Amino acid sequence: MKPNTTQTYKAIFPASLKKKLSQRQEEGTLRILKLNDSQLIDFSSNDYLGFSKNQFISEFALDKINEYSSELHGATGSRLLAGNYDMIEDFEFYLEQYYNTEAATVFNSGYDANLGLISAIAQRQDLILYDELSHASIRDGIALGKAKAYKFQHNDLIDLEQKLAKFKDQFETTYVITEHVFSMDGDSANVDTLVRLCDKYGVFLILDEAHSVGTISKKGCIDFDGKLFARIITFGKSFGSHGAAVLGSEELKQYLINFAKSFIYTTAPSVETTARNWAAHLYLESNSKEFEALRLNIKYFQEQIKTHNLSEFFIESLSAIQSCVIGGNEKVKSISRQLQQEGFDVRPILSPTVPKGKERLRFCLHSFNSEKEIKMLLTSLATYLIQNEND
Ligand SMILES: Cc1ncc(COP(=O)(O)O)c(C=O)c1O
Known part of the structure; x- marks a missing residue:
């Protein structure tokens, strides 16, 4: 809540931006921040499993912090500088077992993970085909990258296959990007068929699992054959916390550490956040x-x-x-x-x-x-x- 002040403070703001806000106001689309009313019955948060309020998870998280007897609270820097600590590395190792993947790389959020991953892999000679209802973080990652990109119709694998056939052999590498559960529509991609289709055309599949882990299944899709190039899991939805990880090969991890700007040029998640994310996974695994x-x-x-x-x-x-x-x-x-x-x-x-x-x-x-x-x-x-x- 803002304090009442007697002094009026008038900050400067450009007219061009004012105009954009006025337009939104006129169209009735102006976004405003509202305090969450905890008296209401929650049919709106992403806290699907109630983990943000789960006392066992809070206790597990404290145990983790004590186990590492860490004096650190903030990470103190980027993972590539002072910000790499043993708990975050051990958590990534845990995630690799939990999601049955070769390597996991933690990011500060799902938005950062998509932005960093997609913008880093998308080279000038590459093609990206993405579902038209993909999340803003996927579209922003594409916009920051250098690859040519086309949408395919929502969940329409016939349209996707037509595009794969049309562009076959025209690009060095092709990526298909979609969501397991779509954030606005709630419907699901047919992952098995997608995997087969990508296999048939020799292209790389990226699957955003933000809304599928903990809701569709406890681990999202099971990539036993290592057919997916990357899966993005987030900790701000079912895990009731904050952060994300990109799952994939050891080489992908090495690539992200070297080229994903939202991994490199940012302070690593705090020890508390990592402990909470780990605790939430441990809880889900055993309950x-x-x-x-x-x-x-x-x-x-x-x-x-x-x-x-x-x-x-x-x-x-x-x-x-x-x-x-x-x-x-x-x-x-x-x-x-x-x-x-x-x-x-x-x-x-x-x-x-x-x-x-x-x-x-x-x-x-x-x-x-x-x-x-x-x-x-x-x-x-x-x-x-x-x-x-x-x-
Ligand atoms: C499909 C999808 N991907 C990524 C994100 C971003 O995740 P985060 O909230 O962790 O930044 C969201 C968040 O709404 C999402 O719905």
């Missing part, structure tokens, strides 16, 4: 209670969609993200406001975050939501949707 509760809630939510005849609004999804496409920023904002007044933390997802006409309510399900809450939520949603159609 299935939260994961199973989440799976049951996803199933129940889908049953309730059918009971309330809401299927036409929802994008089919087996994940913790269930999107109800309504269309129109004002409509979506109005229904989310009504749901919030009833005590549900439900956020509108507006254009330009999603394309115009695809504005939606994005429900994030959790292990700790109750069936009663889900039923009440969908009953109210059905009422407001009908009201809205009649308005």
